[in-house]
Amino acid sequence: MTQPPESRPGRTIRSVEIAFSIIDALERRDGAGVTELADRLDHSKSTIHSHLRTLEELEYVVRKGDEYRLSLQILGMAEHVRDQVGNYDVIEEEVDALADETGEIAQFGIEEHGQVTYLHKASGEQAVETASSVGAQQPIYATALGKTILTFLPPERIDEIVSATEFVAHTSHTITSPEKLYDEIETIAERGYGIDDEENIAGLRCVAAPVKSESEILGAVSISGPKSRFTDDRIHDELPEFVTRAANVIELNTKFS
Numbered sequence: 001m002t003q004p005p006e007s008r009p010g011r012t013i014r015s016v017e018i019a020f021s022i023i024d025a026l027e028r029r030d031g032a033g034v035t036e037l038a039d040r041l042d043h044s045k046s047t048i049h050s051h052l053r054t055l056e057e058l059e060y061v062v063r064k065g066d067e068y069r070l071s072l073q074i075l076g077m078a079e080h081v082r083d084q085v086g087n088y089d090v091i092e093e094e095v096d097a098l099a100d101e102t103g104e105i106a107q108f109g110i111e112e113h114g115q116v117t118y119l120h121k122a123s124g125e126q127a128v129e130t131a132s133s134v135g136a137q138q139p140i141y142a143t144a145l146g147k148t149i150l151t152f153l154p155p156e157r158i159d160e161i162v163s164a165t166e167f168v169a170h171t172s173h174t175i176t177s178p179e180k181l182y183d184e185i186e187t188i189a190e191r192g193y194g195i196d197d198e199e200n201i202a203g204l205r206c207v208a209a210p211v212k213s214e215s216e217i218l219g220a221v222s223i224s225g226p227k228s229r230f231t232d233d234r235i236h237d238e239l240p241e242f243v244t245r246a247a248n249v250i251e252l253n254t255k256f257s
Helices: 014-029 034-041 045-057 072-083 088-102 144-151 155-164 178-191 232-255
Strands: 061-064 067-070 105-112 115-123 137-139 194-197 204-213 216-226
Touching: 014 034, 014 045, 014 061, 014 067, 034 045, 045 061, 045 067, 088 105, 088 115, 088 216, 088 232, 105 144, 115 144, 137 144, 144 155, 144 178, 144 194, 144 204, 144 216, 155 178, 204 232, 216 232
Parallel strands: none
Antiparallel strands: 061 067, 105 115, 105 216, 115 137, 194 204, 204 216
């Protein structure tokens, strides 16, 4: 879990924190007014109003009546960030194909700030809804994508992330200690793929394979579905083949691009 601003080392600028907390709240709520934001973020209306006026002047938010929403300038920034990831077109194509082939949710994630961030998500015909979305972050220790990426990071980066992690039990299956997480890392390294066995969402299981370029981990690709379809036999025999094949295609395109 990312540390709150007040617990991070080094000096931070309060006004910047407030501005980005407003942007985050507007994104989560699809727009809001000054009073609602002030109550939600625990700041005075004057503080929120001043920040909103500044963001509006900079064209990062748009005001409609008494409500503010994010502007399309944010979309342009998001597309720029996405395009910085090598071979995004190949990732998108393979994740979409994986979702079509399995009928489930397929995703690609990368590690940022010690968490797993979703770069692309696709839903097949049988897909169940999950809380994940493009750009969203999830605990690296409670997801197949996260644990798989973590396994193939440099040892010093693994230790850095694990030591900074605040373990929270999202379900009764969640890993809640560094020792168990290191054991899981060893298991994933041996078998070559990771599993989320109802660790982040009750009733949902997931299988992920690493995407590497030589010795560097670029991210991981996964498929998720209900435990009724993701049985023990499928999750260890059939499903790893799907994600491994997709990962290999992305790796090859990265290697020869």
